[in-house]
Amino acid sequence: MIDSRLHVLRMLAAHGTVTATAKALHYTPSAVSAQLRTLSEDLGVVLLAPAGRGVRLTPAARILLSHIDSLFSDWEHIRGLLAAESGAYAGTLRMCGFSTAAAALLPGVVTALNTTRPELEVRIIEADPADCFAMLLADDADVAVIVSTRAAPSSADARFETQFLLDDPLELLLPLGHKLAGRTAVGLQETADEPWIVDRPGRPHRQLVFNSCAEAGFTPRVAHEAAEWDTGAALVAAGFGVCLVPKLARIPSGYPITRIPLRGDPAPSRHIRTVVRRGSASQPVIAEALEVLKQIAAAANPT
Amino acid sequence: MIDSRLHVLRMLAAHGTVTATAKALHYTPSAVSAQLRTLSEDLGVVLLAPAGRGVRLTPAARILLSHIDSLFSDWEHIRGLLAAESGAYAGTLRMCGFSTAAAALLPGVVTALNTTRPELEVRIIEADPADCFAMLLADDADVAVIVSTRAAPSSADARFETQFLLDDPLELLLPLGHKLAGRTAVGLQETADEPWIVDRPGRPHRQLVFNSCAEAGFTPRVAHEAAEWDTGAALVAAGFGVCLVPKLARIPSGYPITRIPLRGDPAPSRHIRTVVRRGSASQPVIAEALEVLKQIAAAANPT
DNA sequence: TCGATCATGCACGAAGGCTACACGGTATCG
DNA sequence: CGATACCGTGTAGCCTTCGTGCATGATCGA
Incomplete structure (x- = not known):
């Protein structure tokens, strides 16, 4: 519902190049380039500047980016409230996680949700933590289970909401x-x-x-x-x-x-965390998945 | 940049009927009807219910409406920051006001801005207060000068920002x-x-x-x-x-x-106020127009 | 210097959106 | 109680928009 071109800009900031952004969004570079051009024209602001064989974000683009995250999270939140009001537990929930999580934790969530919410289709996608973040942003996944590392943009990132799991x-x-x-x-x-x-x-x-x-x-x-x-x-x-x-x-x-x-x-241990798009936790399906995930983590807690 | 269908829904809430909304947005009723239908489908929520020969907003639509105002005002604010950063004083500024304002106050703003901002095109539109609000919402005007009455949705409306003028x-x-x-x-x-x-x-x-x-x-x-x-x-x-x-x-x-x-x-006096879309005051053009308006009001202050 | 990579422009095709018109339903007036 | 005006919503047609595929210009690395 938020102009998709703003999302494209955000993905560009995350991936660095137009080509990588296009791949992440399942677009062609031409489409991404054109979208950013029209966005720039509509805003009357220069967003990109050539830098070598790539592009560089202008200060105006940085300003824009620093503010639109809250726009997206607000919208996710509103969507969640709507879904909660209408009690919609249908649709598809996509959970991604690194290999161990995908093998040890996520299957339990699928079986649990399959019994309590039969109309809900739950999918598991195995992916490395870095890919998990990209998939959340690209709306290719709703919940991610990752290993907390210094590299992961987990805490205080306006785009994500993260929670300790086990x-x-x-x-x-x-x-x-x-x-x-x-x-x-x-x-x-x-x-x-x-x-x-x-x-x-x-x-x-x-x-x-x-x-x-x-x-x-x-x-x-x-x-x-x-x-x-x-x-x-x-x-x-x-x-x-x-x-x-x-x-x-x-x-x-x-x-x-x-x-x-x-x-x-x-x-010595690895810290496993859940990540969702900021604001999306108000969607009942996602909230319930996180809840079930916590229970399964507590049951399987190896400590 | 925010999905225009949300704006259509907001206009429907303001005008009551699909036909009136269409007129305000310069659309046909068919277009408004179709937009609301696709919005409802995309959200997976029923937004409208037939009521007599008109429509009634569902509780879900009310929930949605109560939250999207901040979305729009946030976006207006971001746009303002961008415009302020790029120092864009080009474009068109549209000011509407009731007859006396259009005759006594707004011309001064136009001449003042014409000299300080030659690239800016400033237009005056005479309209009654009620029409002024509709024009602001429909983005047919940027600044309104109205007479404060009990009927006007002036104070504490999440869609507008109002300021005492004289x-x-x-x-x-x-x-x-x-x-x-x-x-x-x-x-x-x-x-x-x-x-x-x-x-x-x-x-x-x-x-x-x-x-x-x-x-x-x-x-x-x-x-x-x-x-x-x-x-x-x-x-x-x-x-x-x-x-x-x-x-x-x-x-x-x-x-x-x-x-x-x-x-x-x-x-006994009438209270004249300025109204803008909430958040749009961060646009430098609008901020300057309000500032000039205040000066002119002070100079012409009849009290 | 050659190849790889990146961004962008253009022609083409597909999809989405708006208009005009028609239809079924409902309130209002005589 | 019937005629009328009005409201909302479908459908066909047209136009704009948008993404793809390919070609081009530019840049970095070997």
Whole structure:
């Protein structure tokens, strides 16, 4: 209901280039370019300036952007009030989350909502946290479950509303014959000399492991890089090193490995949060999904 | 930039019928009907219900209406910030006001702005207060000068922003030979037995005269009805009665009549106010017009 | 220097929106 | 109680709008 061209501008600010914005919105670059041009003309303000082979937002565009977020969130809120009044529980709810969430938390929400709200169609979309934010903005998803990181624009962003869901403690993955394999709990600093298997550079889980180790007073020596828990488990089983896996993550059985909880106060863990578009929590469907999600998180709480 | 269908709904709430809304928006009833239908479908909410040969707003529509005013005013505000940043003093400014204002106040604004802002085109539109509000809503005007009455939706309306401009004291119009004609000031109650010439029923000035007389403790005996000051002056000159004219109003010369100020604390007067769309005062053009208007009002202040 | 990437303009086709007209229903007046 | 005027809403047709596909100019990296 808010002029879609304002939304396009917002997406441009988030993605940087016209082409990336077009891809996120399922448009062609021509369409995005044309929309921004007409918007600029209608407003009588120059919004874009060429910068290299891309574009740069003008100060006027920054001013505009700094104010329209509240416009969008207000509208989401109004929509929610309307939906609440008319008791509309029909339609489609789209939930996106990173792999573990999509596997461990979201299915429970789907089954729960399927029984209480049979007319509601609930979809799960597995996506990395960064993609989750983009999907929320693009209205390709309504609820996101993400791992809280410094990179994520989670707190105090006028576009999103985020809520703590649960702490997923990290556990040490060891080969069965390892000297620490028999312990009931391990301090992370005891592994300072181990070779490590971590995620690829730039990926969130690698950040998390490095941060945890830094807090324990050492920098992990990277031996191998694995993107999937399965790969990491195989490398650990082969004796190539150790790695950290969240308790919620399921590891394939059959490997000669063991999972040892970590000591610490607070124990190293990843913080899982829910994210929705600001204002959209007033939609009954979304509110109920968040509620169910909290219950499931509490039930499955591994701490 | 806000979905025009929301504006259509707002106009429907203001005008009551689809046909009147269409006329105000320069549309056909079919267009208005179709817009409201698609809006209702997009929102998944029933907005209208047949009522007699017209329509009635549903509670959901009321809820919607109670919230979108702030949406529109926020957008007006943002537009103003943008215009202020880009220093855009080009374009067209449309000012509407009732007859006296259009004749006594607005021309000064036009000449003043023409010199300070040569690129700005300023238009004057004479319209009754009720039409002024409709024109503001329909974006047929940017600034309105109205007489404050009880009927006008002036104060605390989320759609408008209003500001006191000046008090225009009422004066008694008498034929030259009248017993009160020599006085320098008259109390309104001294005219309780006179035959009166007033505006037609329902018109704002009639309300004003009746209210002033009521405050003075009597109800005027209506002898004749005149819509224009000129007509009233002619009837007074003919000895058919007395009438009240605001000091700002110009009366054609040549009539054997005299104008006597009224005593009283506060002296009977009409309250002239400026009205703009809420949030639009942040547009530099409109802000400057209001400022100039205030100066002109102070200079021409008849009190 | 060559290739890749980015933004933008233009012609074309599709979709949405408004108008004009007709129709069914309802209040008002004689 | 009947005629009339008015209101809202459908439908056909037209026009504007908008997105696509392709081509062009410009810029950065190798």
